[in-house]
Each structure stands twice: as structure tokens, then as C-alpha cells.
Amino acid sequence: MELKLLNEQGQASANISAPDTVFGRDYNEALIHQVVIAYQANARSANRAQKGRAEVHHSTKKPWRQKGTGRARAGMTSSPLWRGGGRIFPNSPEENFAHKVNKKMYRAGVCSILSQLAREGRLSVIESFTVAAPKTKLLADKLKNMGLNSSVLLISDGVDENLMLAARNLQGVLVVEPHQANPVSLVAYENVILTRSAIAKIEEMLA
Numbered sequence: 045m046e047l048k049l050l051n052e053q054g055q056a057s058a059n060i061s062a063p064d065t066v067f068g069r070d071y072n073e074a075l076i077h078q079v080v081i082a083y084q085a086n087a088r089s090a091n092r093a094q095k096g097r098a099e100v101h102h103s104t105k106k107p108w109r110q111k112g113t114g115r116a117r118a119g120m121t122s123s124p125l126w127r128g129g130g131r132i133f134p135n136s137p138e139e140n141f142a143h144k145v146n147k148k149m150y151r152a153g154v155c156s157i158l159s160q161l162a163r164e165g166r167l168s169v170i171e172s173f174t175v176a177a178p179k180t181k182l183l184a185d186k187l188k189n190m191g192l193n194s195s196v197l198l199i200s201d202g203v204d205e206n207l208m209l210a211a212r213n214l215q216g217v218l219v220v221e222p223h224q225a226n227p228v229s230l231v232a233y234e235n236v237i238l239t240r241s242a243i244a245k246i247e248e249m250l251a
Contacts, residue, residue: 161236
């Protein structure tokens, strides 16, 4: 698979060969969907809780007598049918949202995403990416000069402090190392930029 090598002006200066096992996979929409949904589900924390009918504050006294009132019979005010009553199936902090995805499936899904990005021209390579100082304006100007005005995911091997601090407050830009790249980010960002050294790391992780 051939990937575009960009220069500082965002122009394709050459093509570099990338492993077909990572960047030349067929597009598998069902697998990508499963991997993305599983990643999002596994990131969820069960921090919501609701009260059942045994936990709400109520009286155990029967609201009115069983017969003769013309109203429906009622046993206590904690009934889920009543306002202020308990939930029938309350959410619990122990709720488990995890989805199991095998390592082989996960790696194949990420490779399928990278391959499709390369085919669509949304994935490019740059020799290295640094900024002189930890200033957001420097990074914003550099991306603008490269023609990257939309959202950008930059995957760099060994992110220095200047680059991390410069990108921290820049909307639509995320800088990560290869082991931090995930299916959700790869799908969400319009452009993905890899440094040349990051390709070898990604190949090692996904092989």
C-alpha cells in the first residue's frame, strides 16, 4: 500500500510503502461497527442509580379501603404506577455494559479503518511533527499552512511536551501516541496524520 508523504506545506512530496496487512485490508463495515460500539460500551462507567419500590420513602399504610370507594385498589404508595413510587427495573451502579471483542477481531477492525482512511485519501504521513514552543497559535498556524482546516488526529511516536501542550486547547485536534489510537478517534476525525516512525509502531501492535 502506498501512502502520501506530506511536507511542511501539506503537499505530497513522495509516496512511501506501508504494509498491506495494516493499510491494505478490505472494508468490513460490520466488524468496524462492532469494534466501535464495543470500545464505547467498555468505556462506560455504571454511575447511575435509581430506587426500587423497597428503597423509596413511603408509608406502608393502605391509602384507602379495598372496596366501596369507586377507585382502583391500592396497597401502598410505593407502587411503580404512582407518582414518587419506585422504578420497576431500576438502574444499578453494579450494571455491566462491557462488550467482549477478541484481540484478533479488534486488530482486524482497526486495520480495516486505517485501510479505508488510506483509500479515501484521509490518511497521510509526515516525516516528523514538532512545534518550537508550547503555544496553541503555533500549532494552529502550522496546520493551516498544511491545508488541514478540519478536524485532525495526529499520531506521533514519542509526543514531546511542546506539542502536547500546544494541542491541548485546540478544538478539533487530538495528538496521541500509537498505543493511544482507538477506533472511535480514527472514525471521528476527518484527517489522520501519522509520523513515519509511528507506522512501524502501529504495524508492530496490529501484526
